[in-house]
Amino acid sequence: MNQTGRSNLIAATAMWFVYAVTIVMLAVILCWALYSQVNYGYRFWYQTLGIGSHIQVYGPQNRFNAGFEQLSAEKHVEAFEQIRDAVHNGGMGLADIDYQPPGKEPRPLLHHAEVQHLQDVADFIDRGRILFLVLLALWLPLACLNIRLKSPPIRWRLGITVFTLGAMLAWLLIAGPTQVFYQFHLWIFPADHQWFFYWQDSLMSTLMKAPVLFGGIAMVIALGALLLTPVLYWFGLWGARIVLQHPADN
16 A cells, blocks of 8 residues: 555544544433433332432431431432433522421522532533534534545454443443542542532432442443444434535535
8 A cells, every 4th residue: 555545544544533433422412311301210220229228328327418318219209300400401490409308397408519519510411512512513524524535444443443442441340430430520520629429428429329320320321322323323424425416506
């Protein structure tokens, strides 16, 4: 292969990689958005992960608020749903979420540090929406460039895919899911904002059995993205071929 051919192959490979990463990110964000519409399956995870029993153990130990363990399972699900609604609505109403133990006055569910952290989560979700729109705008143009440059040989694509997935899996296995989860928090959230909460200090963490619940949610999103990625990949190329075969009139 001459120098020109090698350069063209490298350019095509780079473009394919950018297109593939774009598709994966689109699939992940889309699955995240869809799963949020069913409350992240919290009712299922509440039963499967024994969150009710977890609340019975750690609710009475909470150093800020009492009586949360006295609520019914339905009220626990409702509390999670209120948090979900707030973080998907720019954080509005987080400080107003309360609960009422039987025979007692209503009291705030979240203390200041929890509200601050969930506001950071809401801001992250808002940035995710913007990123989704950017990726959506790039989807078809990248697919067109990918076709024009011609995809690299299948062995190159498989090699890059195996290497990338292998590196991510190795990090997950070596560091452990919990440490990977914590590292993402360090990257995403402000350094001077609290994001780690002991169950005894946070009804939010107790309600979510953090980080166990997030592992279940991540698995569902990952599985959905795994199924959706090839659909978006080939649909993008199909749309690009139509555009290239029927260019807009000058």
